[in-house]
Amino acid sequence: MRVSFAEMEAQFLRVLGKLGFEDGKAAHCAGIFARNSEDGVYSHGLNRFPAFVRSVQEGLVNAGAEPEIVRTSGCIEYWDGQQGPGMYIASLAMGRAISLAKKGGLGAVSVRNTNHWMRGGTYGWQAAGAGCIGICATNTIANMPAWGSTEPRLGNNPLVIGVPREKGHIVLDMALSQFSYGKLQEYAWEERPLPVPGGYDGQGALTTDAAAIRSSRRVLPIGYWKGSGLSLVLDVLTAALSSGWSVGDITAAGGGSRLSQFFLAINAAYMDDAVVESIIGYTCSDAVNYPGERTLATRVRNQREGIPVNEQAWEALLAL
């Protein structure tokens, strides 16, 4: 079945109100969840919402918290997220980076003590929509072995880069594992092989068998040693710069809260749009998409036809 954006957003709003979110913040968060589903990222929209509600009920996410500015240093601000709602703090942080960049060319916000930002792409689309190149990253719970190790001590720390473009923004939203655990589960359920090797089986051989990887917990970083190194560096960029929790700290605490994030905006006022078009024209084709192209196509379809929902998930939302 499909539901309209307005209908979905209203249901999120209703539940957040019951949880004690004040009106403006509830609207802000409901919009982000609804847009994630509208963009086809159901895993971080409707399907994730009940887990978010639980994290508020359990006190991991503090509905009433507002981020505090710890320090300002030129074009960078350092924030403490006060364990507030991750998607709310992240969009405020990217918004502040955008304001700083509009004034000074560049702007950044380094955030500690925040929570899961749901879909990283949200903040890439946000920056691009405001005429900025946006770059952001978050750390996560440890879920991926470093290259050379068999024990998960790296996060799949997503990296997001958004670039404004009149015909459709370019938005790369890339976790550093080749496949998420959610994606592995889909393949395992359908008993389909992964399109490319996604990790190691119990014997230490590279495999396309999603169930074997889920059981060994040895998911591959993108590019093997390369993504492994990048993941470590993004943990440093998010956690050390903000004096926040690292992947190891988050994992030790067990809850997946108190994440560290980094948001950078570059004013794209002087970017040459003709060069962007020439790059897309040269590289892309019917068979080659630019990052964000399929998201935009999904959004347009879902705006026209309504957002497809899992009926069980929709009923669960109505019952909250």
Next chain:
Amino acid sequence: MRVSFAEMEAQFLRVLGKLGFEDGKAAHCAGIFARNSEDGVYSHGLNRFPAFVRSVQEGLVNAGAEPEIVRTSGCIEYWDGQQGPGMYIASLAMGRAISLAKKGGLGAVSVRNTNHWMRGGTYGWQAAGAGCIGICATNTIANMPAWGSTEPRLGNNPLVIGVPREKGHIVLDMALSQFSYGKLQEYAWEERPLPVPGGYDGQGALTTDAAAIRSSRRVLPIGYWKGSGLSLVLDVLTAALSSGWSVGDITAAGGGSRLSQFFLAINAAYMDDAVVESIIGYTCSDAVNYPGERTLATRVRNQREGIPVNEQAWEALLAL
């Protein structure tokens, strides 16, 4: 055989002087080439130097050129490299980004019309040495098919991130192909299989056969579709932001010159060094290196024992 750093640097200096480099610029460039070899990146030190000399002799690289500031916008400067020596312009650009960051928290230089920067890591080490997190990228000639295509229309556009650390800087220097053509050639010569699949053979199957990949020219981006998207985005970040040449433009001209680059520095004055140590302590072990660790070990050994050189390459330098 091994030669001392001073001996190698003096030979580079001698040749650059003959090519018409003024003294300060010759010393600057000779130092970069010698440090690349000292750090074990022989492919972009001694072994690359004759090709650099030819590019100057052929007029692709203009020894006398100095970069010009096209525009200043807050913490970002836009430069035209005037087709000068790439490693010279890149280190000036990162130097300027560092100065801007020391003053304003962040600094960036967007550069067009420059040339091959040799080893990207050079500028990550430079930023880290100055107490900044440095992030930089360059575009290249097209040498890698986009995901979904069989024709090389992406560059392996390196991404570099350097982080200052007292016990040894963290420096990630990562081209976006899984293996460089140089590395594929080594494996092909030695008739050894690659440690992981590096591209496709003539039948379109993933393979560890380096010779088959060299012949199909279908090298893999790191993370398949993920590195493919990141490569396109880095071309936009370097070329569109600087109004410079894109991968397609560079490739059409055939020479691999007039590259576009981007340099960002983040003042790390408020970075929490204890968090950096805790991340390395948690993630790394005898079997797991942090990015830059092996480079530093090689540097220390080469400083003690001299820089190992291919005798033929050394004789070729002496004859220049």
